[in-house]
Amino acid sequence: MDDITDWVLAVLVPLAAALAGALLMLAFRPRGDARLAERLDALAARMDEAAAAQQDRLHRTLAENAERAQDSARRIHERLAVIDAARGNLEALSGQVNSLAALLGNKQARGAFGEVQLRDMLADRLPAEGWAWQHTLANGTRCDALIRLPFPPGPIAIDSKFPLEAWQALRTAPDDGMREAARKRLATDIRRHVEDVASKYVCPGETAEGALIFLPSEALHADLHALHGGLVAEAARRGVYLVSPGTLWAVLGAMRALMRDVRLKAEAAALRREVAKLAEEALRLDRRVANLRRHHAESQSDMDQILLTTQKILSTAARIEAVEMEPQPAGRRAAE
Template sequence: METVLFDIGGTPVTLAIALVLGLAVAVVGLVLILASQNRAAARREEQAAGDAAKAAEMERHMADMMRIQSEMTGRMQTMSEIFGNRTSDLARLLTERIDASSHRVNQSMTETRTKTEETLTKLNERLAVIDRAQTNIAQLSGEIVSLQSILANKQQRGAFGQGRMEAIIADGLASNGYSFQATLSNNSRPDALVHMPNGAPSLVIDAKFPLEAWQRLSEAETPEAVRAAMTGFRNDCTVHVRAIAEKYLIAGETQDTAFMFVPSESIFADLHERFEDVVQKAARARVVIVSPSLLMLSIQVIQALLRDVRMREQAHIIQKEVIALLADVNRLDERVGKLKSHFAQTQADVEQILISTGKVTRRGEKIEALEFEDERPSLID
């Protein structure tokens, strides 16, 4: 009886069965090992075939790379030649452009140097002008200082205004067209009288403008001092305008308007800007405030009126001469008529003479047309 080794699912397993099972397991293991070896050999063969294919593919790639390298070498040589040609062309072009730029730069520098020299010359001329202007300014400064010293003195200040007015009038009118410091019928003596044309009354011009009051106004520093100076200047102007109207406006002897001369344009402008009431009071009193430019304009108007009067006088003389000329022309016309009648008679006589000469001519032609026999021998053989 065989010994039971163990039970499997209630089936007893003996030694023989165990040996058979072990042999079967060994055979199955051997089969599996052989199959594994076969698969490994197949994989090695496949790997060898793959490596061979890869090697062939690498050889093809190497061949392609060699061909591409040779093509790249040819292209690089071609590109090198092209780059060499382009580089030489570019170098030549750059050389030409650099030369042209150098020429333009030299030309521009020459022009710039010329213009700079001209500018420096003009600058030197202007500096010379500025030097002369500075010299003139220095002279004017000295004159202004002397003018300030003049204006500081009341008598010299009045002489200054009188001098400017007399210069303007003397420059614009003839010597018989004005009078300075003339005496009127009321024994007043205005600074100037301008004689109007056609026996019209003279125009009175006064140059005693209250400059001292204006100077106090310009020297005032505080608002109270300015107001006080303005009040004093306004009062002085009003008094002076009233004095001009009372002394110089004489019916039948002077014009019904007088001029009050202001020797400065700035004072005149400031007077109209800050003291309009004074200007209006003067206008109501028939006193016109004039600056140097307005006085010059008024003198030019008077000069034009005088010129017009002279032209009218000359026109009357010309009219008389024209009337006498017309009388002479009428007498000439009568004498020409008489001469015409004499010419008509002479023409009739000349026509009769022409008729007689015509008859004589026709008779001569008839005589010339007659044929006479020439009995004298011929002088030509």
């Protein structure tokens, strides 16, 4: 707006000065100088036209600048609306993060959260008959879930109650000393929990030779492999495998494929048994058809014999009917 004002002043000031000079000359000119008066009138007319043109351009420029200012203000308002919506989303996300932190800080709520997550994944990836929830093993231990795989490898038990207190203390430790203490505590918790799962969740003859520990956090899974890779490998040698939501998703996909193969093999075996039964029925039908054919041939032979006997009887009857019975002489009858 300041640039427009300076431009207007730069245009109008020379015009005003020229107009003032012309009026002074007109006031002090001799009365008889008509030609000078005409020139001054023409100059005044041109100055009026120039001033009108400048005023028209000034109006157009002001209108264009006002339109651009309105468009800029509209875009600013739109961006402010987007920023306000993003701020609302950040506040909502912050509330959700705080809620999640409170949830993970409560041991019972954290356990329920892990169980719900595990159950949803099992229900989504496996058929209903392929797994059991809160299954009790023969040793009296109740596992969170049991995946019913055929032998081998056999049913696999899953635990979802991994202790997270030491890991949370490790992530929030303010100094190296507390961080080292939390790391040692985490190693102790891992070793104790793996020992507990290996002794209770692996039952020879009832389950597979291994079990799964479900970790409800990808960050926890990554930290355990990064900080305590040796303990994770030791747990695997004992048949206890730590899985995150991502790795469990892949494992359940492989288990579902195995269940599908087992079901297909069972259906193929049932189909082979039905085909064998059908083959037996076909052999039985062939024997019965052969017997029927033999009986039919014997019946046909009997019918031919009956027809031959009938023809003989008819022929004899015809000959008998053709014989003429004549009276014999008396002497012949006496002789006879």
